[in-house]
Amino acid sequence: MSSSLSEKIFRTILGAFGVFIVLLMFSVAIFLTVGAWPVIRHGLSDFVQTQTWNPVNGQFGALAVLFGTLVSSSIAIAIAAPLGVGAAIFLKELAPARVASVFSFLIEMLAAVPSVIFGLWGFFVLAPAIRDHVAPIFYPLGEYVPIFRGPSYGVGILTAGVVLALMILPTMAAIVREIFSAVPQHQREAALGLGSTRWEAVRVAVLAPSKPGILSAAVLATARALGETMAVTMVIGNRNAVSLSLFDPGQSMASLIANEYAEASDSRHIAALMAVGLLLLVISLVVNAVARIIAKRSAAKWK
Amino acid sequence: MEIATKKLLLEFMVTTQAKRKRKNIFANLVLSILAILAVSPLVAILGFLISKGIGALSWEFLTSLPAPYGESGGGMGHSIVGTFILVLFASLLGIPVGFGAGIFLAESSKESRFASIVRLCAEMLAGVPSIVVGLFAYFVAVLPFGGFSAFAGGFALSVIMIPVIARTSEEILRLVPVHVREAGLALGLPRWQVVMRIVLRGSRKGLFTAVLLAVARASGETAPLLFTALNSRLWSFSATQPISSLPVQIYTYATSPSEEWHQQAWGGALLLVLLVLGMSLFARFLFSGKKYGT
Structure with missing residues (x-):
C-alpha cells in the first residue's frame, strides 16, 4: 500500500470518529425533540407556566419541577461557592504543602463518589439530622418568614440543596484552584513587598483579578447541580408542587423523570417527560455555554 | 489592579498595624475552617459507609441472589455481575470511539474548524445530564428493540464514557513532545505509523488512566440505567434481558x-465506593505527573 493511500485511510477513519461525536450530540437533541413533540408543538410557554402535573388526567405542567431544580441548585451554589473558594485559597495560598496535598486528595476523592452514594447518605443521615436538629431552630422564624415555614420531613428542597452542594464542591474548588495557579507569583510578591499581610496579598493580588474566573467556576458548578439526578431523587421528597418553604418536599426536573419514566405507559405521559428532559438539556447546555464564555473572556490575561 | 493597589495603600494608611495583623489571623482562621468543612463530608460519608456497610458484607452477600421480601440473608451477586457486564458492553463501544475521537482531536491542528466543532460537541456531550442520556438511550436502544435490556444499558453508559475518554486522551496525547513525533517522521515513517507506533505506545499509561477514569465513572452511574437496563432479581448473562447493577440495586x-434491605443497600454502597474509589486511586497512582513517558 502506498503511504499516501494509507495516510488517507487513516485520516478518514479518524475523521469518522469526529463525525460520530458530532452526530451523537445532535442526535441526543433531535431524539429528545422528536419524543417531546406531541407536548411542545403547541409552544413551550403553557408547558413551563402550568404547575399541575397529573398523568391520570393528562395534565402536564413543568413549573413545579423547574422551580424545584432552580431553587435546589441555587441553595447548592450558595453553599458550595464560599466553601469552594475558601478551601481553594487555603490550599493554594496559605496551607503548608503537605497539608494542602492531603486536602486536595480528599476533595478529589469526593468528586469520584457516585451520585447514588450521596443519595443514600443524604437520605439516611443528613435528612434525619435536618429534620431533628436544623429545622427546629428555624421554627420560631417560620411564623414570619415563609421560606422557613412548616415542619420538616427531613427530605425536601433544603436537603437536596445541601447534598448537591457537597457534590459540586469538588468541581468548584478544583477550578478555582486552577485559576489561582494561573496568577503569576510576582503579583503576590509585589503585594507582600509593599508590606501587606498574607491575607491582604491574597485579597488584592489573587482574589481580585480572579473574580471573572471564580464566576465562571460557579456557573459551571451550577450546571452540574441542575442535571444531577440520583442524589436529588432520593432526598428531595418527590412532590410536584411549588412551595416557598425550604423544608417542604419538592421535585426537580431530573428527579421527576427518574421517578416516573419506568412506570409511564401512555404516550402523552412519555412525551411530557421527554419535554422535561429537553428543557433540562437546553438549560444545562445554555448554562455550560455561559460559563465557557465568561471563562474565555477572562482567560489569557497574564500573557 | 491599580485600583486594588490604591485600596491596599489606603488601607495601610487608615488602619493600624495591629488591626491588620488581627484581620490576617482572623482570615486565616476562617479559611482553614472552610477547608476543613470542605473535606469533612467525604470523611463523614466514608465513615458511615464503613460503619453501616461492613456488617452486611459477607461471602453470601457477594455471591447470592436477593432473599425474598421479609426474609433475611441474600445478597447482591447478580448486581455485581450485572455491573461488570454493563461496563463491559459500554467499553466495547465507548473505548474505541472515545480513543478515536481523542486521537482525531490531538492530531488535528489547533486552527482546524471541524476539529473545534468536534471538541465543542464532546464538551457539550460531557455536559448532558446523565438522566437525559438515559432518555436518549431509551429512545434509541429500548423502544426499537421492544424492551429493556443489558445492551441498552451498556449503550447509555457508553454515551457517558465517550466524552470522558475523548477529552482525557486528547489531553494526554498532546503531552507528547513535538520532537518525538519529528524523530519518527525523520525516520521516514508515515504519519499514521508515527501515531500508532510512537505517540500511542509512548502514552499507553496515560491512555489506560483515561479508560480507568471513564470506567470508574460509568460503574457508579445510576440514572442512565433506570429505564434502559432496568433491574432484575435474577442472574442474567443475556444482552437482551433486563439486568441488575450495583447502583440501581442500591x-x-x-x-x-x-x-x-436498607442494610443490603449500605453493604452494596460500601462495595461500590471501594470499587470506584479504588479505580480512581489506581488511576491517580499510575499517572500523577501529567508528563509524557511517565
Missing part, C-alpha cells in the same frame, strides 16, 4: 420500606 433497596 437505589431500589434504599427507597424500599424494608429494614433488611
Whole structure:
C-alpha cells in the first residue's frame, strides 16, 4: 500500500470518529425533540407556566419541577461557592504543602463518589439530622418568614440543596484552584513587598483579578447541580408542587423523570417527560455555554 | 489592579498595624475552617459507609441472589455481575470511539474548524445530564428493540464514557513532545505509523488512566440505567434481558420500606465506593505527573 493511500485511510477513519461525536450530540437533541413533540408543538410557554402535573388526567405542567431544580441548585451554589473558594485559597495560598496535598486528595476523592452514594447518605443521615436538629431552630422564624415555614420531613428542597452542594464542591474548588495557579507569583510578591499581610496579598493580588474566573467556576458548578439526578431523587421528597418553604418536599426536573419514566405507559405521559428532559438539556447546555464564555473572556490575561 | 493597589495603600494608611495583623489571623482562621468543612463530608460519608456497610458484607452477600421480601440473608451477586457486564458492553463501544475521537482531536491542528466543532460537541456531550442520556438511550436502544435490556444499558453508559475518554486522551496525547513525533517522521515513517507506533505506545499509561477514569465513572452511574437496563432479581448473562447493577440495586433497596434491605443497600454502597474509589486511586497512582513517558 502506498503511504499516501494509507495516510488517507487513516485520516478518514479518524475523521469518522469526529463525525460520530458530532452526530451523537445532535442526535441526543433531535431524539429528545422528536419524543417531546406531541407536548411542545403547541409552544413551550403553557408547558413551563402550568404547575399541575397529573398523568391520570393528562395534565402536564413543568413549573413545579423547574422551580424545584432552580431553587435546589441555587441553595447548592450558595453553599458550595464560599466553601469552594475558601478551601481553594487555603490550599493554594496559605496551607503548608503537605497539608494542602492531603486536602486536595480528599476533595478529589469526593468528586469520584457516585451520585447514588450521596443519595443514600443524604437520605439516611443528613435528612434525619435536618429534620431533628436544623429545622427546629428555624421554627420560631417560620411564623414570619415563609421560606422557613412548616415542619420538616427531613427530605425536601433544603436537603437536596445541601447534598448537591457537597457534590459540586469538588468541581468548584478544583477550578478555582486552577485559576489561582494561573496568577503569576510576582503579583503576590509585589503585594507582600509593599508590606501587606498574607491575607491582604491574597485579597488584592489573587482574589481580585480572579473574580471573572471564580464566576465562571460557579456557573459551571451550577450546571452540574441542575442535571444531577440520583442524589436529588432520593432526598428531595418527590412532590410536584411549588412551595416557598425550604423544608417542604419538592421535585426537580431530573428527579421527576427518574421517578416516573419506568412506570409511564401512555404516550402523552412519555412525551411530557421527554419535554422535561429537553428543557433540562437546553438549560444545562445554555448554562455550560455561559460559563465557557465568561471563562474565555477572562482567560489569557497574564500573557 | 491599580485600583486594588490604591485600596491596599489606603488601607495601610487608615488602619493600624495591629488591626491588620488581627484581620490576617482572623482570615486565616476562617479559611482553614472552610477547608476543613470542605473535606469533612467525604470523611463523614466514608465513615458511615464503613460503619453501616461492613456488617452486611459477607461471602453470601457477594455471591447470592436477593432473599425474598421479609426474609433475611441474600445478597447482591447478580448486581455485581450485572455491573461488570454493563461496563463491559459500554467499553466495547465507548473505548474505541472515545480513543478515536481523542486521537482525531490531538492530531488535528489547533486552527482546524471541524476539529473545534468536534471538541465543542464532546464538551457539550460531557455536559448532558446523565438522566437525559438515559432518555436518549431509551429512545434509541429500548423502544426499537421492544424492551429493556443489558445492551441498552451498556449503550447509555457508553454515551457517558465517550466524552470522558475523548477529552482525557486528547489531553494526554498532546503531552507528547513535538520532537518525538519529528524523530519518527525523520525516520521516514508515515504519519499514521508515527501515531500508532510512537505517540500511542509512548502514552499507553496515560491512555489506560483515561479508560480507568471513564470506567470508574460509568460503574457508579445510576440514572442512565433506570429505564434502559432496568433491574432484575435474577442472574442474567443475556444482552437482551433486563439486568441488575450495583447502583440501581442500591437505589431500589434504599427507597424500599424494608429494614433488611436498607442494610443490603449500605453493604452494596460500601462495595461500590471501594470499587470506584479504588479505580480512581489506581488511576491517580499510575499517572500523577501529567508528563509524557511517565
